[in-house]
Amino acid sequence: MEARLINKELIEHFRALAAERQAPERLRHTLGVARMAVALARRHGLDEAAAEVAALAHDMMKGMPPAEQIAAARAQGLLLWPEDEAMPQVLHGRLAAAWLRREYADLPAEIAAAVENHTLGRPGMGALEMLIYSADLTEEGRNFFGLDILRHKLYDDLVEGTRACMQATTESLRARGGCVHPLTLAAYEDLQRRLGL
Numbered sequence: 001m002e003a004r005l006i007n008k009e010l011i012e013h014f015r016a017l018a019a020e021r022q023a024p025e026r027l028r029h030t031l032g033v034a035r036m037a038v039a040l041a042r043r044h045g046l047d048e049a050a051a052e053v054a055a056l057a058h059d060m061m062k063g064m065p066p067a068e069q070i071a072a073a074r075a076q077g078l079l080l081w082p083e084d085e086a087m088p089q090v091l092h093g094r095l096a097a098a099w100l101r102r103e104y105a106d107l108p109a110e111i112a113a114a115v116e117n118h119t120l121g122r123p124g125m126g127a128l129e130m131l132i133y134s135a136d137l138t139e140e141g142r143n144f145f146g147l148d149i150l151r152h153k154l155y156d157d158l159v160e161g162t163r164a165c166m167q168a169t170t171e172s173l174r175a176r177g178g179c180v181h182p183l184t185l186a187a188y189e190d191l192q193r194r195l196g197l
């Protein structure tokens with residue numbers, strides 16, 4: 001199937017969907033991710049329209065109650081790791097990606113991949129996957145120690161910036177006593193390998 005050209009109407013369609021389905025706080029976050037994603041895409045010569053659509057879609061299923069997310073993920077065969085059920089907050093990316101692949105099958109495949117992997121990452125992440133993962137953490141509404149450094153790194157080098165974002169996320173998770181998903185550990189090791197670290 002030939003991939004659909006992403007025009008202004010399609011971007012506005014996803015923006016309207018986000019506005020309709022998301023509470024004000026989440027919508028602010030989504031629009032912040034979209035702005036950051038477009039800025040990073042421009043900086044690194046990537047497809048800005050694809051970045052914007054992926055950002056607008058990335059949290060579309062996050063408002064679903066966790067029990068429903070688990071049930072929907074089970075029904076669609078999206079519970080992939082033993083850890084998934086204990087961490088239902090990781091499922092909304094996969095659910096949104098499955099929705100995109102179903103309802104917008106002619107979108108470029110990297111958009112659904114970026115949505116799918118925005119919470120955990122995965123080994124072998126493509127540019128748009130790294131970009132959405134990182135924009136999610138560094139959008140204008142975020143506020144934490146070290147955020148400026150992460151933004152600088154992302155503007156400088158998408159791979160190193162994403163590695164640094166992943167390190168920040170796992171360190172803060174561990175500091176709060178949480179455990180890090182095996183997919184994130186594998187993604188982090190892969191980025192380190194790519195950087196020769």
Ligand SMILES: [Fe+2]
Pocket residue numbers: 058059062092093118119
């Ligand atoms: Fe998310």
Ligand SMILES: [Fe+2]
Pocket residue numbers: 029033058059136
């Ligand atoms: Fe998000």
